[in-house]
Structures are given as structure tokens and as C-alpha cells.
Amino acid sequence: MKNRREFxxxxxxxxxxxxxxxxxxxxxxxxxxxxxVYFYLKQDSPENRAKLTEGLLKxxxxxxxxxxxxxxxxxxxxxxIVRDYAISWMCFFDNLEEEEVYQAHPIHLKFIExxxxxxxxxxxxxxxxxxx
Amino acid sequence: MKNRREFxxxxxxxxxxxxxxxxxxxxxxxxxxxxxVYFYLKQDSPENRAKLTEGLLKxxxxxxxxxxxxxxxxxxxxxxIVRDYAISWMCFFDNLEEEEVYQAHPIHLKFIExxxxxxxxxxxxxxxxxxx
Numbered sequence: 001m002k003n004r005r006e007f008x009x010x011x012x013x014x015x016x017x018x019x020x021x022x023x024x025x026x027x028x029x030x031x032x033x034x035x036x037v038y039f040y041l042k043q044d045s046p047e048n049r050a051k052l053t054e055g056l057l058k059x060x061x062x063x064x065x066x067x068x069x070x071x072x073x074x075x076x077x078x079x080x081i082v083r084d085y086a087i088s089w090m091c092f093f094d095n096l097e098e099e100e101v102y103q104a105h106p107i108h109l110k111f112i113e114x115x116x117x118x119x120x121x122x123x124x125x126x127x128x129x130x131x132x
Numbered sequence: 133m134k135n136r137r138e139f140x141x142x143x144x145x146x147x148x149x150x151x152x153x154x155x156x157x158x159x160x161x162x163x164x165x166x167x168x169v170y171f172y173l174k175q176d177s178p179e180n181r182a183k184l185t186e187g188l189l190k191x192x193x194x195x196x197x198x199x200x201x202x203x204x205x206x207x208x209x210x211x212x213i214v215r216d217y218a219i220s221w222m223c224f225f226d227n228l229e230e231e232e233v234y235q236a237h238p239i240h241l242k243f244i245e246x247x248x249x250x251x252x253x254x255x256x257x258x259x260x261x262x263x264x
Contacts, residue, residue, distance in 0.1 A: 032201055034222060036168060038257065060264075069164055071259030074228060081256045088259035090166060096206060124213045125170065127203030127220035132192075 032131040033093040035102075038085035040121040048118055052087050055115035062105045064098040065091045085123070096128065164263040165225040167234075170217035172253040180250055184219050187247035194237045196230040197223045217255070228260065 041048050053070055060068045068091040073083035093099040102108055173180050185202055192200045200223040205215035225231040234240055 032203075033206060034201055034203060034220065036222075036257075068264065069166055069259070069261060070264070071164075071166060071261030074165060074231075074258035074260040076228070076231070076258045078256070080254050081258055083258070085257075088166065088257065088261070090168075090259075096208070099206075099208070122212050124210070125168075125217075125220065126206035126208045126213055126215070127201070127222070128206040129201060129203030129220070132200065132202070 030131045031095050031128055033095055033099050034125075034127045035091050035093065035099055036125045036127070037089040038082075038123045039087040039089065039119050040084070040123075041086045041118055042120045044086045049086055052115060052118050055111050055118075056087070056089050059089075059107060059111040060091075062102045062107050064093055064101045064105075066094060067092040099126070162263045163227050163260055165227055165231050166257075166259045167223050167225065167231055168257045168259070169221040170214075170255045171219040171221065171251050172216070172255075173218045173250055174252045176218045181218055184247060184250050187243050187250075188219070188221050191221075191239060191243040192223070194234045194239050196225055196233045196237075198226060199224040231258070 039052060041052070049072065056068075056070050060070075069088070071088040071090075073085065073088075077083070091102075093102065171184060173184070181204065188200075188202050192202075201220070203220040203222075205217065205220075209215070223234075225234065
């Protein structure tokens with residue numbers, strides 16, 4: 001009787017293994033959604049770049065953002081390099097749905113309300129691919 | 133006497149705090165250099181995107197690359213979104229010098245030699261800012 005109980009216990013345990021492996025696999029092959037925005041300012045100055053950076057730091061609190069970066073054009077100047085923008089804002093999301101949450105999030109709407117007077121244009125690149 | 137010893141101990145401890153805080157701050161404020169390339173193909177097809185992706189996976193072995201992502205335009209379509217490219221290649225470096233190592237690395241030169249027949253144009257954005 002005890003042996004049979006042990007057998008059932010082990011069988012039950014084993015039956016959960018494929019599900020666990022499948023789960024691990026899903027986690028591994030998850031997507032990564034990159035939202036990369038290049039801001040062009042109406043009046044490009046160190047002060048206005050600092051103001052926009054201040055706004056982006058507030059924006060970075062949107063909870064679906066997994067990782068973010070705020071940058072300025074590097075000093076690299078090869079002919080293929082675009083460097084006429086003022087501020088680069090890049091953030092990672094787990095998928096498209098999480099980026100949509102960000103777009104509609106009150107923190108994002110408030111950011112646009114408070115800081116959009118600074119920019120004349122944004123170029124946005126949304127790219128999606130496997131997380132590696 | 134004991135009180136005085138305690139006071140000296142505490143004072144000594146406190147005097148180390150600014151140095152420790154400064155150190156933590158330095159580690160925290162390290163740069164992050166983003167190299168983001170958007171590829172336009174001579175003949176855009178699933179086969180050619182797959183070939184370029186295969187090349188980029190080889191390219192990703194350059195040892196100064198800290199993190200990379202290979203993507204395609206997401207399904208987002210707002211008017212500010214640029215989605216006419218075929219493949220997005222993004223990689224992180226610790227700084228400009230490490231990106232220069234990548235540019236001149238044999239793996240990079242071999243990638244250009246073997247795969248540049250595929251593309252008609254690249255738009256490159258190099259952005260640098262504090263790692264947060």
C-alpha cells in the first residue's frame with residue numbers, strides 16, 4: 001500500500017515536469033519590444049535638453065518599462081550616422097501590449113502635456129524580436 | 133571614557149561614508165553607449181531578412197557588445213513611427229572606445245564583407261548617456 005502511494009506521488013510529480021519545462025522555454029523565448037524615440041527640439045539648448053531629460057526621468061516611472069536609456073548624439077561622425085536630433089529615449093517592453101499600456105498611461109499623458117512644448121518633431125522606431 | 137571611544141568609533145565610521153557614497157555614485161553613473169542601426173534591403177523578402185539576421189547573430193559575438201537585439205518593425209502605425217526599414221540591430225557598449233573596437237573588429241569586417249550585398253542603406257544612431 002505504501003509503495004503504491006509512493007508510486008502515485010512520484011507519477012504525479014513527474015507529470016508536472018513537462019509543463020514546467022514548457023514554461024521555462026516560454027520565458028526564454030520571450031520577445032523584446034524596443035521603443036526608440038529621437039527628439040528634435042524647437043530651440044535646442046543645454047537648458048532645454050535638461051528640461052526634457054527631467055521629463056523623461058518622470059516618464060521612466062511607467063511600470064511596464066523594463067529598461068530605459070536617455071542619451072545625446074555620440075561624437076561619432078561617419079556619413080551613415082544620423083546626429084541631428086537632440087535627445088534619444090529608448091525603452092524596452094516585454095511585448096506590444098505592455099507598450100500600449102505605456103502609451104495610454106497617465107504618467108505618459110502628463111509627460112506629453114508638460115513637455116511637448118519643447119519639441120518640434122519626434123521620429124519613433126518600434127522594433128520587435130526575440131529576447132536573446 | 134567608554135562614551136568617548138564610542139564617539140570616536142562613530143566619527144571614524146561617519147568619515148568613511150562620503151567616500152563610499154562617492155564610489156557607489158561613480159559605479160552608478162557609468163555611461164551606456166547605444167549603437168542602433170536600421171537596415172534597408174535591396175530586395176526585401178523573408179529570405180533576405182533571415183540571411184541578414186544570420187549575419188547579425190555572427191556579428192553579435194564581438195566581445196565588447198554588452199547586450200544586443202535584432203528586430204523587425206512592430207505593428208504599431210502612428211504617424212510619427214518610421215517603419216520602412218527591414219531589420220533593426222541594436223547593441224550596447226560601455227563607452228565610445230568599446231564601440232570603436234567593435235567597428236574595427238575582424239568579426240565586424242567579415243560581416244560587412246559577407247552580408248553588405250543585402251542592404252541598400254543603413255541609418256545609424258549612436259547615443260550616449262548615463263547608465264541608469
